[in-house]
Amino acid sequence: MLELRHVDGWYGQIQAVRDFNLNLAPGKSVALLGRNGAGKTTTLRLISGVIKPAKGTITWDGEDVSQLPPEERVRRGIVLVPEGRGVFPALTVYENLRFGAYWEKPKRAVLSDRLAYVLDFLPRLIALRNQQAGSLSGGEQQMLAVGRALMSNPKVLLLDEPSLGLAPMVVESLYSLFAQLLETGIGLVLVEQYVGFALQLCEDVIGLNKGSIVVQGRAKDMAGTDELREMYMGGAITDDVLV
Numbered sequence: 001m002l003e004l005r006h007v008d009g010w011y012g013q014i015q016a017v018r019d020f021n022l023n024l025a026p027g028k029s030v031a032l033l034g035r036n037g038a039g040k041t042t043t044l045r046l047i048s049g050v051i052k053p054a055k056g057t058i059t060w061d062g063e064d065v066s067q068l069p070p071e072e073r074v075r076r077g078i079v080l081v082p083e084g085r086g087v088f089p090a091l092t093v094y095e096n097l098r099f100g101a102y103w104e105k106p107k108r109a110v111l112s113d114r115l116a117y118v119l120d121f122l123p124r125l126i127a128l129r130n131q132q133a134g135s136l137s138g139g140e141q142q143m144l145a146v147g148r149a150l151m152s153n154p155k156v157l158l159l160d161e162p163s164l165g166l167a168p169m170v171v172e173s174l175y176s177l178f179a180q181l182l183e184t185g186i187g188l189v190l191v192e193q194y195v196g197f198a199l200q201l202c203e204d205v206i207g208l209n210k211g212s213i214v215v216q217g218r219a220k221d222m223a224g225t226d227e228l229r230e231m232y233m234g235g236a237i238t239d240d241v242l243v
Contacts, residue, residue: 001025002047002078002156002187007056009039009046009211016042018211020056022189024156029188031198031205031219039211040191041083044158047189048080049073071103077155083164083191085145089134093125096133096144100151118147121180139170146177156187163194175201 002024009017017039024030032040045051047058049070058066060076070080087096097118101111119126122143128136133144142162149157159178163171175197182188182201192198199205199219207215215222 003059005057008054009042010054016211024187027185029202031190031202034208038208044160074103074152079149079152079154080158081145081149083160085141087133087141094129100148118150122147138165159190
């Protein structure tokens with residue numbers, strides 16, 4: 001269980017997250033929605049340990065992890081897939097995947113089994129395994145970023161704008177993959193601009209505006225609501241946002 005209680009997060013002199021609360025059970029999913037600057041990415045960075053909370057607590061399976069560095073949270077199963085994919089362009093697909101297990105340093109047999117599992121889950125990467133990551137398409141790089149995260153044996157994935165810059169057909173394929181991950185018991189915290197995809201995938205929604213929670217509820221009850229439109233400041237959620 002991932003829990004955030006009354007968490008505040010700052011960038012220098014700017015408070016980016018205010019009094020944030022979250023409960024996420026294994027295999028469950030929540031979408032963080034809101035316009036740019038709402039505090040979505042900061043929330044993921046707080047959970048992953050990139051930023052330490054100025055106030056409040058972050059607990060994982062009952063343990064306070066608020067001050068643990070990112071690598072310790074990865075070892076516990078909290079893994080961030082960052083915006084922009086963050087693959088190593090000069091390394092091959094295979095080398096990128098192996099790097100995903102770096103912090104855990106599994107034995108060779110475990111690493112081999114995990115590679116086989118990830119490639120079975122993402123068979124497109126098999127044919128690409130010897131290519132440099134920088135030569136891949138945007139969709140292939142995003143699959144690689146997810147595969148690298150899976151090499152860490154995650155219990156919860158933090159997904160930051162996974163559809164950014166991708167064609168709609170590629171996004172649909174990617175979200176099908178995320179649905180399969182949920183079926184394996186992995187939890188998801190999703191930051192997404194395309195509200196339609198997020199509402200289809202996730203069970204719960206948290207809407208942020210200027211760092212504060214302004215909308216919260218079940219995804220199935222949120223589509224087309226006035227609260228969701230107000231969160232996007234002005235009542236007009238455009239087609240490209242809804243997708």
